[in-house]
Amino acid sequence: MSASTSTSTRDTPAPRDIPRPGAVRLTTAAITTLVARDLLRFVRQPSRIVGALSQPLLLWLVIGSGYGGTMRSAGEAGYLGYFFPGVVAMVVLFTAIFSTMSVIEDRHAGFLQAVLVAPAPRLALVLGKTLGGTLIALFQGGLFLLLSPWAGFPLGSVHWPAALATLALLSLGLTALGFALAWAIDSTQGYHAVMSVLLMPLWIVSGAMFPAAKGGGWLATVMTWNPVAYGVAGLRRALAGGDLAPGLGVPGATAARELIVCAGFAVGCIALAALASSAPSRRGRPARTSGAKP
Amino acid sequence: MADVVLEARGVGYSYGARAVLSEVSFAVRRGEIFGLLGPNGAGKSTLFGILSGLLSPRTGALLAGGQPVDPRSRAYRARLGVVFQQPSLDLKLSGRENLQLGASLYGVPRGLARERIERALALTELGERARDKVEKYSGGMRRRLELARVLLHEPELLIMDEPTQGLDLASARRLWRHLGELRAERALTILLTTHDPIEAESADRLLILDQGRVVAEGSPAELTARADLGGDIITVEGDDPAALASALSAGLGVSAKVTEPETPNAAPVVTFTAPRGHELVPRVVELFPAGRLRAVQVRPPSLGDAFLRLTGRTLAGDSAGVAA
Numbered sequence: 001m002s003a004s005t006s007t008s009t010r011d012t013p014a015p016r017d018i019p020r021p022g023a024v025r026l027t028t029a030a031i032t033t034l035v036a037r038d039l040l041r042f043v044r045q046p047s048r049i050v051g052a053l054s055q056p057l058l059l060w061l062v063i064g065s066g067y068g069g070t071m072r073s074a075g076e077a078g079y080l081g082y083f084f085p086g087v088v089a090m091v092v093l094f095t096a097i098f099s100t101m102s103v104i105e106d107r108h109a110g111f112l113q114a115v116l117v118a119p120a121p122r123l124a125l126v127l128g129k130t131l132g133g134t135l136i137a138l139f140q141g142g143l144f145l146l147l148s149p150w151a152g153f154p155l156g157s158v159h160w161p162a163a164l165a166t167l168a169l170l171s172l173g174l175t176a177l178g179f180a181l182a183w184a185i186d187s188t189q190g191y192h193a194v195m196s197v198l199l200m201p202l203w204i205v206s207g208a209m210f211p212a213a214k215g216g217g218w219l220a221t222v223m224t225w226n227p228v229a230y231g232v233a234g235l236r237r238a239l240a241g242g243d244l245a246p247g248l249g250v251p252g253a254t255a256a257r258e259l260i261v262c263a264g265f266a267v268g269c270i271a272l273a274a275l276a277s278s279a280p281s282r283r284g285r286p287a288r289t290s291g292a293k294p
Numbered sequence: 295m296a297d298v299v300l301e302a303r304g305v306g307y308s309y310g311a312r313a314v315l316s317e318v319s320f321a322v323r324r325g326e327i328f329g330l331l332g333p334n335g336a337g338k339s340t341l342f343g344i345l346s347g348l349l350s351p352r353t354g355a356l357l358a359g360g361q362p363v364d365p366r367s368r369a370y371r372a373r374l375g376v377v378f379q380q381p382s383l384d385l386k387l388s389g390r391e392n393l394q395l396g397a398s399l400y401g402v403p404r405g406l407a408r409e410r411i412e413r414a415l416a417l418t419e420l421g422e423r424a425r426d427k428v429e430k431y432s433g434g435m436r437r438r439l440e441l442a443r444v445l446l447h448e449p450e451l452l453i454m455d456e457p458t459q460g461l462d463l464a465s466a467r468r469l470w471r472h473l474g475e476l477r478a479e480r481a482l483t484i485l486l487t488t489h490d491p492i493e494a495e496s497a498d499r500l501l502i503l504d505q506g507r508v509v510a511e512g513s514p515a516e517l518t519a520r521a522d523l524g525g526d527i528i529t530v531e532g533d534d535p536a537a538l539a540s541a542l543s544a545g546l547g548v549s550a551k552v553t554e555p556e557t558p559n560a561a562p563v564v565t566f567t568a569p570r571g572h573e574l575v576p577r578v579v580e581l582f583p584a585g586r587l588r589a590v591q592v593r594p595p596s597l598g599d600a601f602l603r604l605t606g607r608t609l610a611g612d613s614a615g616v617a618a
Contacts, residue, residue, distance in 0.1 A: 045386075
């Protein structure tokens with residue numbers, strides 16, 4: 001269809017030949033540009049840091065100390081200790097949600113159009129947005145991890161490479177998942193709805209709040225199919241220095257399997273985001289009424 | 295034949311079963327300002343989506359330099375500068391940061407970008423505000439910044455969707471002056487959409503679109519001549535326009551009609567055309583007793599009249615047509 005018309009044989013002078021950058025250069029330039037933009041916007045909005053850290057912190061302290069008495073089986077560190085890796089995962093989840101919600105805002109504000117007409121491939125947009133969100137999530141999750149002594153995990157005994165690798169892969173996966181969802185959703189309200197029916201439950205049944213044994217057989221089954229559960233278990237294992245007491249992680253999983261599942265989750269979600277973005281954006285152009293008037 | 299930068303051949307597009315563009319063909323020559331004129335709903339935005347590389351035409355093709363191109367391809371988009379109706383700036387970033395972002399999205403090398411950004415800031419007189427966040431800019435400043443940003447990679451073709459929409463008159467004039475300078479300076483080719491007949495007069499050539507089809511193509515003067523409007527347009531305002539119209543038709547031997555005004559909420563007026571219209575004005579006034587008429591106006595035909603003549607619709611609204 002595209003070239004169905006007869007090709008012109010007219011003697012048209014060739015267009016002025018301006019050297020144009022190649023695909024690789026354009027892709028890397030677009031990725032670094034979008035990452036830099038997200039980081040810049042992040043440091044300019046301190047409220048985002050406070051927001052993404054304070055809610056999990058409150059939740060951790062309130063629920064952690066409240067449940068302390070009732071959850072004796074949770075391990076030696078008490079419930080504050082049990083709940084801690086789950087709360088770190090929550091920080092990552094919240095950050096991923098916040099940073100990918102900007103895809104919707106960018107669309108409404110008109111900014112997304114400028115990126116879509118630029119010559120960089122769509123994958124650059126996906127990777128740029130995802131990496132930007134991942135770095136922010138990693139930073140906030142890492143900041144939260146510094147509280148681990150109060151959860152009963154001395155900083156010196158934490159297996160840091162495993163903790164950070166798990167955190168990075170979990171951030172990557174959740175941010176890419178958030179991107180894919182935001183691409184398909186037209187409003188931030190809609191995104192909030194999806195967050196409560198899809199993303200939060202993913203976290204709740206990850207073993208973040210209570211171990212598989214507490215939920216009966218069904219939770220163990222759900223956990224083995226929930227990639228976030230492997231992230232939480234991986235963090236729990238790394239915080240404990242590499243060894244996980246039986247019954248506290250995903251039933252039957254090893255440290256290697258936890259990392260592999262997290263990596264698979266990240267790759268799968270990036271592929272999903274790339275696939276979603278290859279279709280036209282949900283609205284090609286922003287609403288005429290919304291946005292910037294002086 | 296002049297050097298053609300971009301050509302559309304039989305371009306069509308539909309949303310489901312609803313065709314919004316059919317058989318649209320035109321050629322944009324190097325260095326000209328080419329306008330797409332039509333009311334809202336004429337298919338301009340869809341055509342703009344295709345030209346900007348966001349949509350692929352369902353039928354027909356685009357040609358650049360005589361060769362068919364896929365508008366979604368990288369090579370095509372790299373040669374294009376796109377200004378959307380709504381500024382696509384990042385309001386949380388400063389003016390300079392927005393320019394840097396634009397340059398690097400198009401792969402402009404850093405040193406070259408820095409040079410061009412400083413020049414663009416000076417040219418657009420935004421230098422002093424370059425460090426301010428764009429959310430503090432006025433509408434006119436945002437337009438200028440946006441335009442500066444899309445020119446940093448030196449596109450061959452600049453395409454703009456309703457570039458003066460929402461701007462005050464002074465800002466709109468300034469933008470047009472700037473476009474004229476750009477064209478003269480670097481042989482930039484500009485394609486823009488508009489629904490404003492006065493703005494369209496500034497284009498070198500126009501394509502008139504209505505309901506997804508090409509109605510006419512030519513320079514503003516050619517189009518007004520081709521519409522064969524029969525001379526000047528005389529507009530008469532007064533109460534009971536239907537009675538006025540029949541009195542004018544009978545008294546002057548013209549065919550006067552009641553016409554919906556271009557501005558909403560205004561009363562209908564009576565219009566007719568006549569060669570050497572100014573000579574008729576005294577006779578119009580003499581036909582009626584004092585106080586019967588509120589206003590009599592004579593003007594040469596405009597593009598808006600040509601559009602009305604060619605399509606039977608005004609440019610102001612989708613359905614506002616000629617009343618009985």
